[in-house]
Amino acid sequence: MEEKYIVWHIEGGLGKNIAATSLLTSLKEKHPERKIVIVASYPEIFLNQPTVYRAYRLGLTPYFYDDYIKNKDTIVFKHEPYYETHHILKNKHLIANWCKILDIEYKNQSPVLNFNYLHQLNVSKWNREKPILLIQTNGGPLDSNLTYSWTRDIPIDLAIQIVNKYRETHHIIQVCKPSSPKLEGAEIIDYPLSALELFPLLAVSDKRILIDSSLQHAAVALNVPSTVFWVGTSPKNFGYAFHNNIVANAPTDTTKLVDAYLFDYSFEGVIHECPYYSLEEMFDVPKIIEKI
Numbered sequence: 001m002e003e004k005y006i007v008w009h010i011e012g013g014l015g016k017n018i019a020a021t022s023l024l025t026s027l028k029e030k031h032p033e034r035k036i037v038i039v040a041s042y043p044e045i046f047l048n049q050p051t052v053y054r055a056y057r058l059g060l061t062p063y064f065y066d067d068y069i070k071n072k073d074t075i076v077f078k079h080e081p082y083y084e085t086h087h088i089l090k091n092k093h094l095i096a097n098w099c100k101i102l103d104i105e106y107k108n109q110s111p112v113l114n115f116n117y118l119h120q121l122n123v124s125k126w127n128r129e130k131p132i133l134l135i136q137t138n139g140g141p142l143d144s145n146l147t148y149s150w151t152r153d154i155p156i157d158l159a160i161q162i163v164n165k166y167r168e169t170h171h172i173i174q175v176c177k178p179s180s181p182k183l184e185g186a187e188i189i190d191y192p193l194s195a196l197e198l199f200p201l202l203a204v205s206d207k208r209i210l211i212d213s214s215l216q217h218a219a220v221a222l223n224v225p226s227t228v229f230w231v232g233t234s235p236k237n238f239g240y241a242f243h244n245n246i247v248a249n250a251p252t253d254t255t256k257l258v259d260a261y262l263f264d265y266s267f268e269g270v271i272h273e274c275p276y277y278s279l280e281e282m283f284d285v286p287k288i289i290e291k292i
Contacts, residue, residue, distance in 0.1 A: 009078035010040040014214035017042040022109040024051045048114035111221040123200040131206035133170035138180040139213030149269035151232025156181045232265035251275030
């Protein structure tokens with residue numbers, strides 16, 4: 001009998017790849033007769049997913065056309081959910097827009113991560129004498145020279161105040177980029193780790209202070225509620241009600257979005273479009289420190 005396939009092409013960052021895992025079961029339920037083939041920027045996220053037949057890295061697809069396309073019964077999904085109208089207008093969540101593309105029902109699906117035996121052994125490497133407070137102050141590619149992205153990162157002055165509250169009771173681990181400001185007294189992770197090496201840290205930490213990046217998606221998959229800061233992006237598009245989402249105050253300035261096309265702010269945070277003039281205008285800092 002001829003084999004049938006679904007090819008799902010997923011571009012973008014690690015967090016976006018993790019979000020995609022939420023729909024694998026629904027996709028398989030809709031097409032039980034088809035084998036799911038993933039082509040993604042982070043294929044390691046899909047390797048241990050029971051519904052996935054094969055996972056390929058973007059650009060590393062030898063003989064792919066002959067194996068899955070030529071004269072094959074294959075459905076191909078190579079669409080960008082970021083360019084769906086409801087995403088651009090901030091009306092629907094990323095996962096809901098993917099459901100529309102894949103023609104499956106949106107049921108508030110959540111990401112799923114599966115760890116093999118060796119991945120599970122990585123948990124012990126994160127044992128510390130004190131409970132861990134994990135704080136991700138900065139996101140994006142490690143090789144980026146951008147020190148701080150105002151649209152997604154935690155302002156360093158706010159991060160310092162959070163750390164000062166827990167410095168005596170917790171072991172602080174900061175996840176950031178090499179170019180980012182470092183928190184005094186914190187253990188710094190600004191070097192390459194595979195996703196499945198880093199994610200167990202979420203599971204063993206006592207408190208998690210995160211941003212709109214891969215760790216907040218992974219925390220949902222691991223069922224560990226976290227505090228997530230939002231500035232230029234929105235939990236309506238990328239977040240989960242599962243978390244304690246702290247959203248920046250709405251800007252009151254009349255900054256002109258001269259470089260904005262389909263979206264208001266870029267992930268990188270164009271400096272001249274920042275509509276805030278102080279940390280206090282962005283967040284009610286004393287209230288936030290009290291709530292965390």
